Amino acid sequence: MIKSSSSCQELQEVRDTFRSYDDNRDDYWDIKDLRDFIYQQGTGESAEEIMKDADVDKDSQISFRELCQWYERQEMVAAGTD
Numbered sequence: 001m002i003k004s005s006s007s008c009q010e011l012q013e014v015r016d017t018f019r020s021y022d023d024n025r026d027d028y029w030d031i032k033d034l035r036d037f038i039y040q041q042g043t044g045e046s047a048e049e050i051m052k053d054a055d056v057d058k059d060s061q062i063s064f065r066e067l068c069q070w071y072e073r074q075e076m077v078a079a080g081t082d
């Protein structure tokens with residue numbers, strides 16, 4: 001049984017996505033990395049808004065763990081609106 005808090009971290013796909021946008025390979029997304037990701041997603045969302053939403057510890061960078069938590073919230077939203 002996978003705990004919901006760790007399920008995203010088990011996903012190789014999410015890991016690969018995180019790595020592929022992490023330009024300087026420091027295991028954090030800064031606002032520029034996030035902007036590239038959003039651009040590719042084509043959702044039209046603002047990087048600043050998502051940074052505010054996803055950056056739990058307020059260090060102005062998104063760690064893989066923070067991305068996972070944000071991603072899981074998005075999945076829940078998506079599931080609820082289908």
Ligand SMILES: [Ca+2]
Pocket residue numbers: 022023024025026027028029030033
């Ligand atoms: Ca980085």
Ligand SMILES: [Ca+2]
Pocket residue numbers: 055056057058059060061062063066
């Ligand atoms: Ca952070």
